[in-house]
Amino acid sequence: MVSQKLFDALPSFPDVLTADVPKFSLSRLSSGDSAYAHKVFETCCTTGFFLLEMGDDMVKEIDAMFDISNNVFDLEIEEKIRYAQNASKGKFTGWKDVGIMKTDSGAPDRCEFYAFAQDEILGITSLPHPDAIQSHRSAISSFLRHAHSIITRILSILDTGLGLQCGTLASLVSQERTSATLLRLIRYAPQPLLDRRTSLLRHTDLGAITFLCSVLGGLQILTPGSDPTDETAWRYIRPEPNCAIINIGDALVEWSGGILRSNMHRVTYAPGAQADCTRYSIAYLVRGNNDVSMKRLHSEKIPSAADDGDVEMDVLCGDWQINKSKALTAGADCARSRGGRDLRPVLKVS
Template identity: 45%
Template structure:
């Protein structure tokens, strides 16, 4: 099923909804050192924190697209399991962000409205034997080679993006990429997400507005539903814009780690998932994500040098490790976690809800 041929089996994305105008970057041009394409990537990361990455025509990019389609099929088999069977592998433990999350177990607002999303997260450390193998369904176990391949290739995309950002930030080679070795413990994961169609009389947000915790996220989907809030725009309903999926493209966004390291020069945009627009709303929506993180021991503080803005007068950073950063963020849906996050990194405007998920 190359190039997401399912695009042709669903109603088209409508043109009468607000659509985010995101830069579309060619992976082939980035690899070939095209300076204009590299500058466009940097500008998108400073302005939007989101861009589309066209994977077509690149050998690894084509492989990622093929693997993504296979993982969509695997996800359909996985989520067809009885609820009780899936709950045997539910997220748990003080620092676990892996495993299964059922519908309604996270909230979408301060009133406690339940979400309308289920997902399953698979750890990089588990797949690569860096940590103990987590209990999982046979469906996951039998798909480990495919999951490992997909994660490895998306990790390579992440390194390429970080390399180009290093150059434009005028940082030493490896300043960012060296924080993301595949062979060290980290929060990297592949996540498969399912959103069932919502009743026409009660359509609303499915996944809470949030920013991602880590460094670089790659997202693959066919139906609409992902929305972004433009940087600097008030969090009001009329300001949310749909991200229109494009055939052969991954949706790439930066996480809060990049904001932290660059003292706000690079952006991490608020985003959420709502029901798909137009006639697409009647279909089940599937997403596949790779979340890239720094290794657990990396320091989460402003990087010195280059074009990174200096800290304000009197500002003193408390440097968390990436492991603690992920723990604080993933538990900040609790009041005490939110207070801790605000104490360490400052309160984000309009971010009145921070979920347990990226």
């Protein structure tokens, strides 16, 4: 989902079954076309994923992030180990080697991460990182600011669709307050021809919204309403030049009372000749501010917890995310798509 020159350097995406994922234009979203914006809202309620075509400035920044990512992963193993993650002690930033996590079958994962907190790059907190990152803090900070401005535009569209005051959702993921928002650099090495399988287990994103950039195929989403054990129900998302993938996370499902949809997805080997190439991706995982409530928001379009017979979730986002991460790690939180409730009461163009 970056510049055409990076796509031209790799084998083309083959003719395989792909997910029905709409593509929207950022420039048109910013034009004030309410009917077009409403289509984005509908997509966030049904599929939970869409492609977003961006302008040249953002594409250049994403290309620069891939250069930084390559430099990080090319570091000597001894250097990476100095910045290793330690999930058992709650440290989810830094380097994660292949095989630390498990896939759905219990087999070791096949992805390498380097993650750093948005708070670190923007100066809210401070943690050490290798020079391959420290020397590019300005470029990374610019990318985060630019990507967040795009996310804010999308959230304003969701505000309108949910009957919320403009700026409501953006206020829950502010870059000016502490959060668990991450920028994750990811590398997937080519898999053995006779042992190709899932690289990253099926899951939903526990945050609010994700901004993902990649060039090679490999990301698959589950067809809504399907059984995740049915392999025929998984569909590749076809990467396109100058586009990012946007997807809704679990926090937005909670805040919207289940109207928005967080759809299950996974990463497997790339299709066709792309399977022989190393796959890189950049994931901006936008999560709620630690001090905001996970209670569902109030509007004429969002049903109350009492109307649904639910108990109001009275917990802060920071605590909710920690507990959810622990439950997922322990296998106590079954991976499933969330949200996408009956849309007839809310899908009305104003």
